[in-house]
Amino acid sequence: xxxxxxxxxxxxxxxxxxxxxxxxxxxxxxxxxxxxxxxxxxxxxxxxxxxxxxxxxxxxxxxxxxxxxxxxxxxxxxxxxxxxxxxxxxxx
Numbered sequence: 029x030x031x032x033x034x035x036x037x038x039x040x041x042x043x044x045x046x047x048x049x050x051x052x053x054x055x056x057x058x059x060x061x062x063x064x065x066x067x068x069x070x071x072x073x074x075x076x077x078x079x080x081x082x083x084x085x086x087x088x089x090x091x092x093x094x095x096x097x098x099x100x101x102x103x104x105x106x107x108x109x110x111x112x113x114x115x116x117x118x119x120x
Contacts, residue, residue: 030108038117045113053105062101088113 030050037044054062062085092099096116103109 041117043115043117045115046110047113048108048110050108053107054101054103054109055105056103059101059103 032050033046033048035046037046089099091097092113098114100112100114101109102112
């Protein structure tokens with residue numbers, strides 16, 4: 029019953045994709061491993077008591093690596109998370 033917001037912003041050198049949710053958020057101790065590792069990370073129980081495998085995030089991170097892009101995650105427990113995907117601007 030909550031929303032997911034998706035927007036993008038273009039700068040002279042980058043295209044940034046922002047994906048923000050209104051979920052449970054991610055504990056601060058889990059943010060750095062989530063950003064750094066290329067390995068699969070098991071998900072916690074979600075807002076509707078669903079479980080995940082972490083496979084989706086692993087695929088996104090592999091896609092970003094292949095495209096020389098970066099991932100940043102900001103989260104506040106109880107308020108939600110924001111995933112920022114930054115792609116280099118293509119040469120014209």
